[in-house]
Amino acid sequence: TIGRQFATALSTMGIFDGIAFDVDHPRTSYGALAGAEPDASSLGFSTTTREYGAYLQFHNRPAASPMWSMTLGGVGSYRQGEIDREFAYLRTTFNSRHFSLFAAQELDINRGWKSAREGGSVATPTSTFAIAQISLSDALSVYGGMDNRRNVRLYRDYQNPEITFDDSFRQGVWGGTSLNLFRRLRMSADVRSSSGGSAGDATSYTGSLSISRITRLQGALHARATRFTGLVSEGKLQSVSAEIHPFGPLRVEFTAGTRVTSHPLDATTSTRMDWTGIDADIGISRSLYVMFSTSRETGALDHTQLTYASLSYRF
Secondary structure, three states, rough: EEEEOOOHHHHHHHHEEEEEEEEEEEOEEEEEEEOOOOOOOOOOOOOEEEEEEEEEEEOOOOOOOOOOEEEEEEEEEEOOOOOEEEEEEEEEEEEOOEEEEEEEEEEEEEOOHHHHHOOOEEEEEEEEEEEEEEOOOOEEEEEEEEOOOOOOOOOOOOOOOOHHHHHHHHOOOEEEEEEEOOEEEEEEEEEEEEEEOOOOOOEEEEEEEEEOOOOOOOOOEEEEEEEEOOOOOOOEEEEEEEEOOOOOEEEEEEEEEEEEEEOOOOEEEEEEEEEEEEEEEEEEEOOEEEEEEEEEEEEEEEEEEEEEEEEOOOO
8 A cells, every 4th residue: 555544453553654564374474664754734745753573463354353453563754854753563363242442561772762751771661552341241331541651643533622621530440330221321420530620639429311213304402511620620511412314314412511610629720611513414426525514612811713625536
């Protein structure tokens, strides 16, 4: 494959411009890639940071159950001829009827200037992420996970204060349970202890409720409430969304939410943020995709409205 692409086996690399070579067998896969990282500000082509990687993967046979895979890889990133980052990558996935697991670990190799920064150690474990879920029955499941990744690169075509909040409380450990009833109702609750992120040390409690396939419009309702306490800030977040499918492939979603934050040692610093939004998208035949989005955020000192539309044609 040549061009701009996503490193699927080495997902920690994300998007790159270059060439990839992949070979698949019934129980194993392997490959290598080389390219350049797009410019961080414009996403344009850039040769400033060059990336190289290789991987070996073991997995289940096609259509076999349970589904599992284990990937071992190595990545080297170099900026203007200097070492940017070199690391080994290990990822494990497992999915069966009653248990699922995703775990990934990166091990940074310290050479050159990085060895001095890391106190002379040869390698440093970094970026641990794991999430597991146990289905006790068709309706009830429990889940938990941990995340200490320093940086997370994600492509999003939509972002609001709720997503920003979840990103700031991302690092830490969490656990919860979910209950599915009547194939339409889903209730869940979880507790998260976070640290190391922009929110500092904090604990959050979240409850959510979802109802799907409502009336002939295939409507859905989602509601969420979160309470958080910490050394830097405390407060609550509430959000609700309603989704309908008026006809065919057209989807329309309405969202609204509010977040109230204060400093534990100074109640006068309390701030409030409200947001509303409308999103719509439709796929026409197999080639045309149209999307429209508008959202408005209202705070104590500023008001922001973002509206955009996109048209995609696949040929």
